[in-house]
Amino acid sequence: xxxxxxxxxxxxxxxxxxxxxxxxxxxxxxxxxxxxxxxxxxxxxxxxxxxxxxxxxxxxxxxxxxxxxxxxxxxxxxxxxxxxxxxxxxxxxxxxxxxxxxxxxxxxxxxxxxxxxxxxxxxxxxxxxxxxxxxxxxxxxxxxxxxxxxxxxxxxxxxxxxxxxxxxxxxxxxxxxxxxxxxxxxxxxxxxxxxxxxxxxxxxxxxxx
Numbered sequence: 001x002x003x004x005x006x007x008x009x010x011x012x013x014x015x016x017x018x019x020x021x022x023x024x025x026x027x028x029x030x031x032x033x034x035x036x037x038x039x040x041x042x043x044x045x046x047x048x049x050x051x052x053x054x055x056x057x058x059x060x061x062x063x064x065x066x067x068x069x070x071x072x073x074x075x076x077x078x079x080x081x082x083x084x085x086x087x088x089x090x091x092x093x094x095x096x097x098x099x100x101x102x103x104x105x106x107x108x109x110x111x112x113x114x115x116x117x118x119x120x121x122x123x124x125x126x127x128x129x130x131x132x133x134x135x136x137x138x139x140x141x142x143x144x145x146x147x148x149x150x151x152x153x154x155x156x157x158x159x160x161x162x163x164x165x166x167x168x169x170x171x172x173x174x175x176x177x178x179x180x181x182x183x184x185x186x187x188x189x190x191x192x193x194x195x196x197x198x199x200x201x202x203x204x205x206x207x208x209x
């Protein structure tokens with residue numbers, strides 16, 4: 001049994017608290033993950049020089065790949081320490097912003113939300129998705145990924161995780177008439193990840209109109 005003090009400390013932490021306290025360890029363990037197949041699927045939908053919003057960018061790993069692919073990238077993360085790391089890693093400024101605060105004036109050709117929306121409470125997910133879709137150009141695409149499953153839980157380290165199946169994520173998206181599905185697929189456990197379940201990946205497009 002864990003000591004009471006440890007349990008109380010974890011229960012009081014938020015995902016941002018966790019990343020603030022563990023930024024270097026987290027970034028070292030994730031910055032080198034091989035995401036080639038997912039990048040290829042995402043980038044195949046984009047025109048050269050597209051403007052990508054990296055939503056919840058973490059270490060900046062993905063932003064750096066997109067920049068090297070000659071796309072324009074705007075990145076943000078809720079953790080100031082994570083944004084600091086991403087700024088140093090990519091060589092361009094990463095904004096400090098929560099999903100619930102997204103309100104960009106510019107429109108993006110694509111949004112990349114890789115394993116970041118899984119920290120948003122389910123009761124806020126529809127509102128957050130609508131905020132993101134609102135800053136996407138008509139015909140623009142969005143990538144999201146979640147741990148496959150159902151419900152939400154708070155891990156011992158204080159991070160909230162929500163999970164979706166293809167069915168439950170489709171049901172959520174079907175309530176938004178402005179989006180259309182491109183693809184759903186499962187991927188195996190990512191090496192070095194502490195999550196044992198498969199990942200659910202989704203690409204969808206903002207409808208014209």
